[in-house]
Amino acid sequence: MLAIVKRVGIALITLFIVMTLTFLLIHKVPGDPLYMWAVELAQEYGMRIEEAYEEVKVMYGYDPNEPLSRQYINYIKGLLRGNLGTSMIYRMSVNKILVKALPWTVFVLSVSLLTSFVVGMLMGMVIAWKRKTALDPIVTAYAAFTGATPDYITALALLIIFAANLKLLPMKGAYDSALTPGFNWPFIKSVLHHAVLPISAYVFENTAAWAMAMKGSAVSVLGEDYIMAARARGLKERRIMVFYMGRNAVLPLVTSLAIALGVMLGGATFIETIFAYPGIGWFFGQATTRMDFGLMQGLFLMTAAATIFSNLLADILYSRLDPRIKLAE
Amino acid sequence: MSVAAIPVRLYRSIYEPFIIIRRNRRAFIGLIILGIFALMATVGPEVVPLDTTQRFDKRFQWPSLEHPLGTDHVGRDTFQQIVHGSRDVLLTAFLAAVFTTGIAITIGMLAGLQGGTVDALLMLLTNVILTVPNFPVMMIIASVWKVKDPVSLGVLLSVWTWGGLARAIRSQILSLKEREFIEAARALGLSTFHIVFRELLPNVMPYVAINFFSLMRGAITASVGLMFLGLVPFKSTNWGMMLNLAAWQAGAIYVPKALFYFGSPMACIILFQLGAFFFASGLDEVVNPRLRT
C-alpha cells in the first residue's frame, strides 16, 4: 500500500512540476502574444486596439502586466477548477475543443494501437517459437526499415500513393463534410473510409516494433526450465507456445501497451496533420504553428497528465499481472 | 607495414575495432553509408554548385544527366539541394547529440557521485524529463522561441532528451563506485578530478559512443519533423524544409513526376537512419566481446 501511495505522490509532484514549467515557458515568451491577437481581433471586428486588448485579456484570463506570482496563482487556481484555458484561434475554451477532438483521436489511435499490438505480438510469438522460418528475416528487415523511417514519412508516402495519386482513399478530414453526423450508415461509412489511411499509417509503422519486442521477450522465456519441463510432460506444442511461453513473454509488453494508451491521449500529431484529421494532435499542431498559447498550454497539460498517470497505472498493473512481482518499496 | 609495428594503444582503439566492423557485414555497410553522408556534408557544398534561379518551365522534371534527381516545383535541381541541405541537417544532429551527451554525463555523474539529496533531486528532474513526451515539448519551445540556426536547433533538441542517458550513466557510476579500483585510487590519494576523468569516464565512454548514434538518429527525426510542421523555418535546401515545401506548398503530392523531389529527402533520411543503426550495432560488438561470433 505504501508503495502505491509513494508512486501516486511522485506522479502528482511530476505533474505539478510540469504545470509550473509550462507556465514559465509560455509566460516568458519574448514579445507580447496578447498584442498579436489583439491586433487580429481589432482588424476582424473593427475595434480599437485598446478595446481589443482588453477583450483578449479577458478571454485569455490573464493580465501580462500583473506580477508573475499573481499570474501563477491564477493559473493554478484555474487548473484546479478544471479550466484548461482558452484558445485564441477558435475563440472557445480548450475543454470544448477537447470534447470535439478527443473522440476522433481515441477512435483512430485505439484501433491502431490495439491492432499493431496484437498483430505484432502474434508475429513475435510465432517467430520466437519456430526458430528457423522464412518469416524471421522478413520481419527483422521490416522492423529495421520501419524503425529507420520516421512516422511522418510513412504517413506522407501513404497519402501520396493512395490518396493523391491513386485516389482510392480520401485526402483529409474525419468524414465527408457534406454529410450530417449521426448514426446513419452513409456517415458511418464515411468515417470508416476516412480512418483507413491514418490507421494504416500507424499500424504499418509500429507493428514490427511490437513483434521484435515480443520476440526478444519470448526468446529469453524459451531458455527457462519450465518450457522444457512442459515439453517433458507431453503438453501439446501449441499450448506451450501460447500459455507457457506467450503468457510469460507478453508481460513486459503489457506495461509498454498501457503507457502507449496513455500517450495516445496526446494525439498523433504527424499522422493527424498529414491527413488533416481533427484529433488532439492536429489541434496541437495548429496551436504551435499559429502560436495559440492558450490552446498549446491546455492540450499539452492534458497530454502530460495522461502520460504521467498511465505510467503510474502501468507500474501498478504489472505488479498485478505477474504474480511474482511485488511493487518495490 | 606489419601489424606488430603499430603501438598497442592505437591497435586497440582503431585497428581492431575496424577489423571487427569490417567482418560484420551490416556494420560495414553502415560505416560506408555514414561515410558517404559525412563526405556529402563536409565536402559536398564546396564541390556541388547551388543554382537557385527559378525556372517554371523546368518544374518537376524526371531525373536526367543534367539533373540526377530531377527538379523541384520551381525548376531548381533536387540533387544540389540535397547536397547543400545535408550539411545543416547533419550538423544539427551532431550538435544535438553532443549537447545531450554533455548534459547527460554531467547530471548522471553528479547524481551518481554525490548521492544523497543531490541525487534524489536530480533523479526527480530526470523522471519528469523521461515521463513527459519530448516531442510536444520541443514543439512548444519551437513555437515560443524562433530557432534560426543549427546551434540553437541543436540546443532545442537536447533540452528534453538527456533523460535516458543520464539515468544509464548514473547506474554505471553507481556500480563502478563500488569496484575496487576506485577504492584503490582513493587509497592512493588521487584527487577526485583524476578519478572522474581518468578512471570513471573512460569506463562510461563505450556506452556513450554507441548511444551517440541513437541520439543523432533521434535528432534527425525530430528536427525534420519540426521543419515539416513548419515550426522551424530553415533554408529551403534543408531536407526537412524540402519535405515541408513538397507536402504543403508545392502541390508535389499530386504530381507523380515530383516523386524524386519529395522522395529524395525521404530516402536520404531513411538511409542515414539505417546506416547509423547498422553501424551502432557493429560498435556494440566492438565494446561487448561477447556479441562477437
Added chain:
Amino acid sequence: MIPLLSIRDLVVEFDLARGALRAVNRASLDVQPGEVMAVVGESGSGKSTLAFSILNLVPPPGKIVNGEILFDSKDVLSLSEEELRKYRWKEVAMVFQAAQNAMNPVMRIADQMIDTAQAHGKLSRGEVLEKASELLRMVRLEPSQVLHSYPHELSGGMRQRVIIVLSLLLDPKMLILDEPTTALDVVTQAYILDILAEIRQKLGLTMMLLTHDMSIVAKIADRVTVMYAGKIMEVGRIEEIFYDAKHPYTVGLINAAPSLVGDIADKKPIPGSPPNLLNPPPGCPFHPRCAYATDRCREEEPELKEIGDGRLVACHNWWLIG
C-alpha cells in the same frame, strides 16, 4: 526378467562451435521393473544427458547419434512426434534437477496439473484435482493450501514435492529423478528421501535416481550404475558396489564420501580433475587419475564386460581391485 528399460550403445553428441562433444559414450544399461537404479557420477559425467535421452528430449545442440532405447519393448527413438508426446510422462516421467523452475510462474498449481492430465486424455477437472489431492497428501502436503497457489508462493521443499506429484499424476511406469535433493538443505533432503521410499513402496514404482551423493544411494538404491566422462564404468547391486567395487573410480567415490565417524582429514578425494570432453585422452578416460593405470589403459578403451549376474565393469584390471 525382461528389463523395463533397456539402453544399448547410446551415443549422444553436442555440436559446439569448438567441436563435437561426446556427452554419452556407448552407454548400455538395463533397469528391471520395480527396482531403484541409482546412476552415480560427478557433474559432467553424462547422467543427465542419458536421462533426457530416455525421453528423447536432449536439448539442442545435442543429438542422439547412435544407439537403441527400449522401454517396455517400445523403440523410443523411432516414435513419431505424436506417439512421443503421448509416451512422455505417461510411461516415463522425470523430476528435473533444480526443479524449482520447472513450473510456469503465471499459472496456478491446479491448472498446471490439469494441463498435464488433459494433454494425455479426457479427464474432467474434478477427476484430475481429486487424483492430485490424493498424491499431494501422499507427499505430506495440504491440497487446499497448495493447489490454488502460484509456484513462487511455495518453499523450495514444497515445490520439489509438487514436482514429484506432477510426475506421478499419470501413473508412469518409471520415474527418473535428477539430483532430487541437491538444491535442498539436509533436513529437507532426508524428508524427501523418506517420501520417495514411501511412494516406491505404495505404488510399486520403478525409479532411476541420478546423483553424485553416495549417501543418498546408500539409503534408497537397489542397484547402482557408475558413470564417468560419459561412459558407464560399473554396474552392480548396492552391496556389491559398496563392499566389493571392481572399478578404481567407484572405489575412489566410496572413499571420498565423508563418514559421520572419523576425522574429516581422513577424507580421500580422487586426485586430478575430470577430462575435457572436447578432447578426451585416448584409452580409458579415467587413466590420468587412476592408481592402477597400466600402458594398456592408456591406449585401449576398456569394454563394459559382464563379470557376474548383472555385474558389469569397464576396466582392464578389474580383478586386481578390492
